[in-house]
Amino acid sequence: MSQPTRADVHVDAVLTNMATRYVQSISAFIASLVFPVVPVDKQSNKYRIWTKGDWFRDEAQLRPPATESVASGYNMSTDSYMADVWALAKMVADQDRVNADADVNLDRGAVDFVTQRLLLRREIQWVADFFTTGKWATDKAVASQWSDYANSDPISDIEEGKAAILAATGFEPNKITVGNDVWRYLKNHPDIIDRLGMGGSSSETRVVTRQAVAAIFELEQVLVAKAVKATSAEGATVAMGMVHGKHALLSYSPPSPSVEVPSAGYTFAWTGLNPGAGVAGVPGLAVSRFREDLKKADKIEAEMAWDNKVTGSDLGYFFSSVVA
Numbered sequence: 530m531s532q533p534t535r536a537d538v539h540v541d542a543v544l545t546n547m548a549t550r551y552v553q554s555i556s557a558f559i560a561s562l563v564f565p566v567v568p569v570d571k572q573s574n575k576y577r578i579w580t581k582g583d584w585f586r587d588e589a590q591l592r593p594p595a596t597e598s599v600a601s602g603y604n605m606s607t608d609s610y611m612a613d614v615w616a617l618a619k620m621v622a623d624q625d626r627v628n629a630d631a632d633v634n635l636d637r638g639a640v641d642f643v644t645q646r647l648l649l650r651r652e653i654q655w656v657a658d659f660f661t662t663g664k665w666a667t668d669k670a671v672a673s674q675w676s677d678y679a680n681s682d683p684i685s686d687i688e689e690g691k692a693a694i695l696a697a698t699g700f701e702p703n704k705i706t707v708g709n710d711v712w713r714y715l716k717n718h719p720d721i722i723d724r725l726g727m728g729g730s731s732s733e734t735r736v737v738t739r740q741a742v743a744a745i746f747e748l749e750q751v752l753v754a755k756a757v758k759a760t761s762a763e764g765a766t767v768a769m770g771m772v773h774g775k776h777a778l779l780s781y782s783p784p785s786p787s788v789e790v791p792s793a794g795y796t797f798a799w800t801g802l803n804p805g806a807g808v809a810g811v812p813g814l815a816v817s818r819f820r821e822d823l824k825k826a827d828k829i830e831a832e833m834a835w836d837n838k839v840t841g842s843d844l845g846y847f848f849s850s851v852v853a
Contacts, residue, residue: 550638552641553756558651559706559754560655560796564780564782564794565796566798567796567797569612569799569800570801572612572614572799573610573612576608577605577606577607578607579603583602608838610836612799613834613835614799615650616830617646617650618831619642620824620827621827623825624825640816640831644808644831656772656773659778665842665845666697667690670848675714675715675852678718684746690846691779694843698791700781700790700791702781703782704750704751705750705780706778707777710775714852721742725737739753757772777848779848780845780846781793782794791844792841792844793840794838794840795840796835796837796838797835798812798833798834798835799835799836802815803815808831814831816829
């Protein structure tokens with residue numbers, strides 16, 4: 530054996546110029562992009578509902594000379610929201626902070642950890658409230674799943690959904706939200722490729738963009754949900770899964786909260802709980818630090834409160850299990 534040995538001349542240490550940490554990009558989360566977010570000062574309150582049918586009845590009548598016009602009117606009601614408070618904390622002990630290597634920032638890591646977990650909780654709750662069956666006026670199971678390229682017709686399926694929303698509301702949907710499993714099939718569907726003029730023998734490499742597909746569907750936006758969650762318990766072999774599944778939601782919503790036009794849904798964000806807070810561009814997401822002297826540690830806490838409400842079920846059209 531040659532001497533000195535490798536162990537004699539080098540002691541393994543942790544690198545300070547690289548490490549691995551899985552933090553999802555904020556762009557993977559779509560819970561604040563599909564429907565308008567309404568900042569509210571109080572945890573609960575009411576909002577007005579203008580009766581839809583009163584605005585669509587044909588009640589105008591001929592007016593003979595010297596007679597009064599026929600009078601009509603409309604009705605109003607109210608509904609309410611209740612913003613649940615969600616929170617998560619991570620302890621950072623003084624001993625751990627002092628003992629940590631230079632490349633380990635425990636405080637920054639704690640902030641990233643708790644905010645990521647709250648964003649994930651909000652996304653999972655959004656799926657439970659909006660992105661599932663039983664929430665919208667129509668739950669559609671397509672005749673052929675869009676992953677069946679030989680038999681499916683996603684363009685006609687979406688046109689059918691658009692027509693249904695228009696006939697029921699007078700509004701045309703402006704968005705379609707799809708899980709990433711749906712998008713990877715949809716963007717490669719032969720019908721989409723042909724509409725984009727990419728089905729020929731040209732060697733030119735072109736990319737199917739969301740904007741291009743939105744134009745084919747005559748929609749303003751295609752939103753692709755890419756959030757991922759762990760489905761395994763702590764300590765078990767890690768198992769991962771997509772949060773949004775294999776579904777699609779066609780919907781109408783205005784660009785911002787409005788008292789003049791309807792929306793398929795709203796998210797009421799209780800910003801009054803933590804005025805001025807907005808970590809990662811999310812209204813109402815607050816991160817606080819609390820000193821716990823008896824434990825010789827700091828508690829890093831993230832807090833957020835919201836309520837997802839379907840405010841126009843007839844403005845949504847849900848495609849369930851649209852790919853295999």
